[in-house]
Amino acid sequence: MPSESEPSAWLVDPLGKHHNRAAFSCGNDTLDRYLKEQAGQDARRRVAAPFVLVARDDPKTILGYYTLSSFGIDLEALPEDVARKLPSYPIVPVTLLGRLAVDRRHSEQGIGEFLLMDALRRAFFQSSQIAAAAVVVDAIDDQARRFYQHFGFILFPDHPARLFLPMKTIADLFRDA
Numbered sequence: 157m158p159s160e161s162e163p164s165a166w167l168v169d170p171l172g173k174h175h176n177r178a179a180f181s182c183g184n185d186t187l188d189r190y191l192k193e194q195a196g197q198d199a200r201r202r203v204a205a206p207f208v209l210v211a212r213d214d215p216k217t218i219l220g221y222y223t224l225s226s227f228g229i230d231l232e233a234l235p236e237d238v239a240r241k242l243p244s245y246p247i248v249p250v251t252l253l254g255r256l257a258v259d260r261r262h263s264e265q266g267i268g269e270f271l272l273m274d275a276l277r278r279a280f281f282q283s284s285q286i287a288a289a290a291v292v293v294d295a296i297d298d299q300a301r302r303f304y305q306h307f308g309f310i311l312f313p314d315h316p317a318r319l320f321l322p323m324k325t326i327a328d329l330f331r332d333a
């Protein structure tokens with residue numbers, strides 16, 4: 157990650173009409189089709205907020221994207237040591253990082269990490285307005301699961317594709333930001 161004082165070559169913006177969705181290809185049809193066919197509608201209906209990463213010098217070409225939504229999980233779905241630290245409300249509010257993908261022509265350049273950090277930062281600052289005790293992701297396959305585990309996400313005990321990162325851990329990342 158570039159330091160905060162150094163402007164990045166990349167920008168993350170809400171998905172807009174000027175972005176070229178048709179050219180995006182991450183190698184996973186479901187994630188490609190979602191961006192092309194569904195993301196705009198989801199944004200208009202306020203069921204998901206899609207954000208896209210572009211280069212500052214080419215603001216129409218989408219290099220990667222992610223979506224965020226409000227979500228709730230059963231307290232009992234969390235590992236016991238995590239659940240014990242939360243009040244016994246049946247549903248725990250969380251932020252869902254529903255999708256995250258990088259165009260395969262730009263993979264392994266740090267864009268996935270940049271997108272993930274941007275999503276976590278956004279979820280963290282938003283959580284003081286609309287509470288969320290964690291960020292939850294549903295990994296689309298084993299490769300995606302390993303990507304999230306690389307950044308410290310923890311698997312739900314009874315849900316092999318669902319992972320979470322406690323907001324407390326995320327807060328520690330951005331405490332001085």
Ligand SMILES: CC(C)(COP(=O)(O)OP(=O)(O)OC[C@H]1O[C@@H](n2cnc3c(N)ncnc32)[C@H](O)[C@@H]1OP(=O)(O)O)[C@@H](O)C(=O)NCCC(=O)NCCS
Pocket residue numbers: 182183184187254255256257258259262263264265266267268269270294295296297299300301302303304306
């Ligand atoms: C998974 C994906 C987002 C990674 O994006 P990327 O831009 O190539 O990743 P980065 O270059 O930012 O990698 C950052 C770090 O994550 C690691 N990483 C990347 N993909 C990984 C994987 N599948 N498993 C484990 N670690 C991984 C890199 O080695 C790197 O580690 P380092 O900083 O310690 O060297 C991208 O390959 C992708 O879009 N895949 C298809 C869609 C997908 O699987 N989405 C995931 C969620 S649904």
